[in-house]
Every structure is written in structure tokens, then in C-alpha cells.
Amino acid sequence: MLTTKKMKHDRTRHAKTGMFTMAAAMKKKLVAGLILLAFLVTGTGSSLFWVQGSVFAAVGETSSQAAEPDAAPADLNDPAAVAAFIDKVMKSNMNTFKIPGAVISIVKDGKLLFTQGYGHSNIEEGSPIDPETSLFRIASTTKLFTWTAVMQLVEQGKIDLDTDINSYLKTVKIPDTYEQPITMRHLLTHTAGFEEGGVGYQITTDPKKLPVSISETLDKHMLARVRPPGEIVSYSNYGAALAGLIVEEVSGLPFDDYIQKHIFDPLDMKYATVQEPVPASLEPYSVLGYASKNDSFVNEPPTFEGGFRPAGSGSVSAIDMAHFMIAHLNKGSYKNKQILNPETAKLMHSTAFQLHKQLPGMALGFYELNMNGQRVISHGGADTLFNTQLYLVPDKQIGIFVSYSGGEGGGAAENLAKAFFDHYFPAPEIQIPPLPSNIAETLQKYAGSYKFTRRNFSDIDKFFSFMVEMKVTISDDQLSIGEGEERMLFALIEPNLFQQVGGPHQLGFRTNASGEITQMGFDFMPDLPLERAKLMDQTKLWFPLLGAAVVLFISVLIGFAIRIRTVNKMDGPQKRAVWLSVATAGWVLLTCILTVTLLMNMDTLERLSSTSTSVNIYLIMPIIFLGLTVALLVSAIMAWKDKYWTVFMRVYYTLVVLAAIALSLFFYHWNLIGWQFG
Known part of the structure; x- marks a missing residue:
């Protein structure tokens, strides 16, 4: 759950004044955890529950690396000093986060300021990383190519941002679920209203399954529309792939060819591709991805996006990404080649959607960040082996691209960004205004449980968001997320806006027409807001029910073992009723054990790439349990009608039936009855 230790660590700069030093250290951990959470989830398309373990595992390490802001900003116009500083941070991160290969490029004022490779592209062969030629998988950072292609067609008049994408x-045709159609602006800002999906089909490691048609993939795995378009951000790989399909069908060129011809070629990006697998001519330059096992690095097969490639198939070198960053910072131009008109580039970089007017929001394809008072437009990406982040600071003409092949790359990327902005743009001092006198009453409406908008509702994917919720409570006239020393505190600074106590971040809320809180979002992850969770989606409902049910079913088995001779002497109907309760108890306990050990322990790659035989067999079990529950209910009715046993035993039997019904509702609500694959 999102209220675990490591989560709070990163946001916990919120202790009171007397505990500021301790709070400052814990704050870094919690902020890093949530940033990494956003970072990894955005990149892989996987459920938040699936990746939270790996995210939080890196949090404790992250906190110790980022230095406190300098008293005065360092000089970005001194290339030698910049190189020395970045080199030191990168090498430290490589060691701390156990990373086998990394690359970085930094641009300023239209020129390459710094670039360097670290570690190896192939450990076994000892091949060093070359920032000019080494191809890193950039996962969801690929979307920036897709969004740029869309904006090229917009300025040509071939796409209108506010026209129905159908x-x-x-x-492919998108259903008219709501009166308002989905537009390209909605896709660019991730406000189209699609649910999340991906179990069994999001990625593959088998190159023999490639190439895959984008249109066939999107038609086969169409996601439900669960919110009216334009209402709230819900990051969507499906929406990005749709945009890529539109580029393909409007331009008349295959997506891969369009990106090559209209972005890579004009920008002289010779070591860049969105093809899967990479073309034979570039294959020798591909950086291998490594997993950490038993204190060593093991090469793992790359993942492929297939029909979702507009959302994440890119492989690019650091210097080529520098060309792309320069073009975006230089009004769409690189070495006299114009990939976007200045007006289009400005529009693309401008705020297009905000949850709260004071918080960073979504531009057209980029998400906004506030880093030490600097407006940054950014995008990251992560798959099971690579982590990438790109930052642009338009007002300062600065761009940073960094990518890691294995290890805790998400933690390293967050740490690098913090170190860079603390060094060159020290954070301004933050003052929290006095609290109003009626603050305790005011805060009540914000308390509760929240879930990320990016989740599934229709398929088995929904189950993996079961334990992913964020609890907001009230403590000392402040909002608190977490418990004990891990908690993060936020103080009210204006209606629906809170400032992190002892830290730079802000938390905003949105209300409906009745003034009720409906959504909340952090300033450092505008692409991953949360909405107030319904009771049926909260663990506070299910945990007590599940716990009570399991205890009852265990008592059934224990009681049967103790009284088996008495049971065997009962009349036929009574004996069958007892045996039915025993069979139901044993079956459901086995089902619950497999739910935890099989489903919850599946790794990201396994979940997203296939539907295993074991999962398909497992899904028979809730169906059989549902049948047993119906039989148990009928048996309970007969027990009362024919007055089986004592009244106490009949009441006990009825409680067992209610426990079975509760568990049946759990399996039904979380889409575990039947084979509900997208």
C-alpha cells in the first residue's frame, strides 16, 4: 500500500520546526519514492501495485545521495566545472544504485554542453558506452517523438486538436461512450478518459512476434472509456498508440517511416530508431539490459512494445537526443532544419491542462515540473531493464537527457535531477502563512483514501490496484500521508492547495459543484493524479471482511477435525451440509493462498507479456468457489427449515455462508471470476 515506510520517506520533510533536520532527510526518501513510482509506472504501463516493491526498494538509497542546495548557484557557463560536477554525480550514482551502464547529454543555448558514457554496453565483451553511438531503450520517452509528429501534422492543417479523433x-473506431468525443488535445494531455490495461499483451520478449500492426493491436485490445474526456489526467499508453496510428493513417506513411523521415533525418539522428527489433545496421550499437541477481548483472532479453510502439519503442543515443532537445528549445530548429514552426513549438510547450491552477500541469505531450522554482517540461520512460528521463528548461535554454541500463535507474535519475537543480538553481526559501482559526474543521473534507486515476476497471488488471491507495489523515492541523516517522505533512496555504512542511512540494485538490473533494495531485507528478476512492475499492472494507472470513473457514476445518466422529454419525442431509462447509473452507483457503502466492508474486514482465497456463488454471478456482457458495447458501436455508443441529450451530453455519458470500463478492469486484483479459 502507498502508506508504507518507503513511501513516506520521500515526502517527509514535514516534521515540526524542532524536528526539521530529521524531517528533511526523511522527506527526500518519500519524495524520491513517489517520483520513482510515477517514473516507473509511466514508463512500463504496469499497474502501480506491480512496481511498488522495486520503487520503494530504491528509496532508502536515494535519500542519502542528494546534497542540500548550495548557498549560491554554480556557473553553468563553465563547461569544465559542469563536466567535473556531473561526472562526479554520475559515478556516485553508478556505484550507489548498482548500474552497469549509463549515458547523459546536456545542452545549453543550442549547443552540446556535456555528454559522457559510463560503464558498459556489453559487460561480457567489455564494450564501453559511447554517447554518440550507444542505443539505449528509452521506453515512454518515445512518446515525445509521437507527440512531435502529431504537432507537425497539426501545423500542416491535417489534424485539428479539437476534432473527434474518429x-x-x-x-479503428472509438465507441461513443460519452456525448463528448475524444480529441487529439485529449490524447496529448492524457485526458481522453481511457482505463489502464496490459495484462498478457502489453509487451513481448519474442522478436518472432514482430512486426505487429498498430491498428490490429489497438482494435483487439481496445480499452474502455471510463471518464468523460477532458475531466482528469489518466496517463495512457493506449492513447499515445492511438495518436501514432493517426499519424500513420493521416500521413500515409507507416509510423516507423514517418518518425525516421520527418524527425530523425532532419535532426541528423543517425543512431535512433523506433523500429522493433532495431534495424540490422544499428543492432551492433544496442546497449544490453541487465538485471541484478545474486550481486551480479545478468543480461536479460529486451522487451518490445509491438503494436503499442508509438508509446515506447524508441532506441536512441545520447548525442542524438541532444539534437532533439536543441530543436525543441530552439523554436523547432536544429542546424537550419525546422521540424516545428516556432508558434507550434511554443504551443506544444505551453500549459494545456491543470488539476489546480497553482500546480504544474500537462503541456501538449510533455508534463510540467517545478524544480527549485524553474519551470521544467519533461518526460520519462522505464521498462524492466532501462530507465530514462528528459528535462527541458525553456526559460534557461537547458536540456538534460539521462538513461540507465539496469540497476535502480529510477533512483539515479531522480537523484541526478535534484543534484543538478540544487547546484545550479538553489531552491528559494518557502514561507508557510499562518493557519486560519477554523483549520481543523476545514481539513476534514480532505481526509480519506485516494486511488490513482491510472488503473483498470474492466479486466483482471483491476486486481493489481487492490492494495494501491493513498490515505490522507489529519495531524496537528496539517494533512498527513503516512504514519510515524515516515509521514509527510502538508499545511494549507490557500483553498485546496497545501505546501509541504519543510520541503518544496505542493499538494492540490479539486472539488465538484457541491464542494466535495474529488481528486488530488502532487506537483511533481501531474501525469498521475489520484481520485477519492469508493468504499468498495478501499482496503478498509476488504481487509476486515477477508480476515474474518479466513478465520471462520479455518475454524470450520479445525472444528471438523475435532468432531469428525460426531459428524459421521449425523443424518445424511446434516452430514452432507457439514462436508459441504468443509469442502468450501478448504477450497477457498487454497484459492486465497494461490491468489497471494501466484498472482501477487508475478513479476512485471510475466504479467504484461503473457497469460500463463498457471494463471488460466487458477481462474477456475473462484468459479468453483462461487458454485460452492451457492450450494452452501441452499444448505443453510435447509438447515433452518429442517432445524438441523442446535440454534447456535445454525447461526455459526450461517456466518460461514456469509463469509463465503463476502469472498465471492471480493473475487467478483476485483475481476477474478472468469478469464477477464483485455
């Missing part, structure tokens, strides 16, 4: 789609 008017551009030829092979």
Missing part, C-alpha cells in the same frame, strides 16, 4: 481513424 474522423482521422480509418481502421
Whole structure:
């Protein structure tokens, strides 16, 4: 759950004044945890529950690396000093986060300021990382190519940002679930209202399954529309892939060819591709991805996006990404080649959607960040082996691209960004205004449980968001997330806006027409807001029910073992009723054990790449349990009708039936009855 130790560590700069030093250290951990959470989830498309373990595992390490802001900013116009500083941070991160290979490029004022490779592209062969030629998988950072392609077609008049996307789609049609259609602006800002999905089909490691048609993939795995478009951000790989399909069908060029011809070629990006697998001519330059096992690095097969490639198939070198960053910072131009008109580039970089007017929001394809008072537009990406982050600071003409092949790359990327902005743009001092007199009453409406908008509702994917919720409570006239020393505190600074106590971040809320709180979001992850959770989606409902049910079923088995001779002497109907309760108890306990050991322990790659035989067999079990529950209910009715046993035993039997019904509702609500794959 999102209220675990490591989560709070990163946001916990919120202790009171007397505990500021301790709070400052804990704050870094919690902020890092949530940033890494956003970072990894955005990149892989996987459920928050699936990746939270790996995210939080890196949090404790992250906190010790980022230095406190300098008293005065360092000089970015001194290339030698910049190189020395970045080199020191990168090498430290490589060691701390156990990373086998990394690369970075930094641009300023239209020029390459610094670039360097670290570690190896192939450990076995000892091949060093070359920032000019080494191809890193950049996962969701690929979306920036897709969004740039969309904006090229917008400025050509071939796409209108506010027209129904169905008017551009030829092979796939989006259902008219809501009166308001989905537009390209909605896709660019991730406000189209799609649910999340991906179990069994999001990625593959088998190159023999490639190439895959984008249109066929999107049609086969169409996601439900669960919110009206334009209402709230819900980061969507499906929406990005749809945008790529529109580029393909409007331009008349295959997606891969369009990106090559209209972005890579003009920008002289010779070591860049969105093809899967990479073309034979570039294959020798591909950086291998490594997993950490038993204190050593093990090469793992790369993952492929297939039909979702507009959302994450890119492989690019650091210097080529420098060309791309320069073009975006230089009004769409690189070495006299214009990939976007200045007006289009400005529009693309401008705020297009905000949860709260004071918080960073979504630009057209980029998400905004406030880093030590600097407006940053950014995008990251992560798959099971690579982590990437790109930051642009338009007002300062600065761009940073960093990518890691294995290890805790998400923690390293967050740490690098913090170190860079603390060094060159020290954070301003933050003052929290006095609290109003009626603050305790005011805060009540914000308390509760929240879930990320990016989740599934229709398929088995929904189950993996079961334990992913964020609890907001009230403590000392402040909002608190977490418990004990891990908690993060936020003080009210204006209606629906809170400032982190002892830290730089802000938390905002949105209300409905009745003034009720409906959504909340952090300033450092505008692409991953949360919404107030319904009771049926909260662990506070299910945990007591599940716990009570399990205790009852265990008592059934224990009681049967103790009284087996008495049971065997009962009349036929009574004996069958007892045996039915025993069979139901044993079956459901086995089902619960497999739910935890099989489903919850599946790794990200396994969940997203296939539906295993074991999972398909497991899904028979809730169906059989549902049948047993119905039989148990009928048996309970007969027990009362024919007055089996004592009244006490009949009441006990009825409680067992209610426990079975509760567990049946759990399996039903979390889409574990039947084979509900997207």
C-alpha cells in the first residue's frame, strides 16, 4: 500500500520546526519514492501495485545521495566545472544504485554542453558506452517523438486538436461512450478518459512476434472509456498508440517511416530508431539490459512494445537526443532544419491542462515540473531493464537527457535531477502563512483514501490496484500521508492547495459543484493524479471482511477435525451440509493462498507479456468457489427449515455462508471470476 515506510520517506520533510533536520532527510526518501513510482509506472504501463516493491526498494538509497542546495548557484557557463560536477554525480550514482551502464547529454543555448558514457554496453565483451553511438531503450520517452509528429501534422492543417479523433481513424473506431468525443488535445494531455490495461499483451520478449500492426493491436485490445474526456489526467499508453496510428493513417506513411523521415533525418539522428527489433545496421550499437541477481548483472532479453510502439519503442543515443532537445528549445530548429514552426513549438510547450491552477500541469505531450522554482517540461520512460528521463528548461535554454541500463535507474535519475537543480538553481526559501482559526474543521473534507486515476476497471488488471491507495489523515492541523516517522505533512496555504512542511512540494485538490473533494495531485507528478476512492475499492472494507472470513473457514476445518466422529454419525442431509462447509473452507483457503502466492508474486514482465497456463488454471478456482457458495447458501436455508443441529450451530453455519458470500463478492469486484483479459 502507498502508506508504507518507503513511501513516506520521500515526502517527509514535514516534521515540526524542532524536528526539521530529521524531517528533511526523511522527506527526500518519500519524495524520491513517489517520483520513482510515477517514473516507473509511466514508463512500463504496469499497474502501480506491480512496481511498488522495486520503487520503494530504491528509496532508502536515494535519500542519502542528494546534497542540500548550495548557498549560491554554480556557473553553468563553465563547461569544465559542469563536466567535473556531473561526472562526479554520475559515478556516485553508478556505484550507489548498482548500474552497469549509463549515458547523459546536456545542452545549453543550442549547443552540446556535456555528454559522457559510463560503464558498459556489453559487460561480457567489455564494450564501453559511447554517447554518440550507444542505443539505449528509452521506453515512454518515445512518446515525445509521437507527440512531435502529431504537432507537425497539426501545423500542416491535417489534424485539428479539437476534432473527434474518429474522423482521422480509418481502421479503428472509438465507441461513443460519452456525448463528448475524444480529441487529439485529449490524447496529448492524457485526458481522453481511457482505463489502464496490459495484462498478457502489453509487451513481448519474442522478436518472432514482430512486426505487429498498430491498428490490429489497438482494435483487439481496445480499452474502455471510463471518464468523460477532458475531466482528469489518466496517463495512457493506449492513447499515445492511438495518436501514432493517426499519424500513420493521416500521413500515409507507416509510423516507423514517418518518425525516421520527418524527425530523425532532419535532426541528423543517425543512431535512433523506433523500429522493433532495431534495424540490422544499428543492432551492433544496442546497449544490453541487465538485471541484478545474486550481486551480479545478468543480461536479460529486451522487451518490445509491438503494436503499442508509438508509446515506447524508441532506441536512441545520447548525442542524438541532444539534437532533439536543441530543436525543441530552439523554436523547432536544429542546424537550419525546422521540424516545428516556432508558434507550434511554443504551443506544444505551453500549459494545456491543470488539476489546480497553482500546480504544474500537462503541456501538449510533455508534463510540467517545478524544480527549485524553474519551470521544467519533461518526460520519462522505464521498462524492466532501462530507465530514462528528459528535462527541458525553456526559460534557461537547458536540456538534460539521462538513461540507465539496469540497476535502480529510477533512483539515479531522480537523484541526478535534484543534484543538478540544487547546484545550479538553489531552491528559494518557502514561507508557510499562518493557519486560519477554523483549520481543523476545514481539513476534514480532505481526509480519506485516494486511488490513482491510472488503473483498470474492466479486466483482471483491476486486481493489481487492490492494495494501491493513498490515505490522507489529519495531524496537528496539517494533512498527513503516512504514519510515524515516515509521514509527510502538508499545511494549507490557500483553498485546496497545501505546501509541504519543510520541503518544496505542493499538494492540490479539486472539488465538484457541491464542494466535495474529488481528486488530488502532487506537483511533481501531474501525469498521475489520484481520485477519492469508493468504499468498495478501499482496503478498509476488504481487509476486515477477508480476515474474518479466513478465520471462520479455518475454524470450520479445525472444528471438523475435532468432531469428525460426531459428524459421521449425523443424518445424511446434516452430514452432507457439514462436508459441504468443509469442502468450501478448504477450497477457498487454497484459492486465497494461490491468489497471494501466484498472482501477487508475478513479476512485471510475466504479467504484461503473457497469460500463463498457471494463471488460466487458477481462474477456475473462484468459479468453483462461487458454485460452492451457492450450494452452501441452499444448505443453510435447509438447515433452518429442517432445524438441523442446535440454534447456535445454525447461526455459526450461517456466518460461514456469509463469509463465503463476502469472498465471492471480493473475487467478483476485483475481476477474478472468469478469464477477464483485455
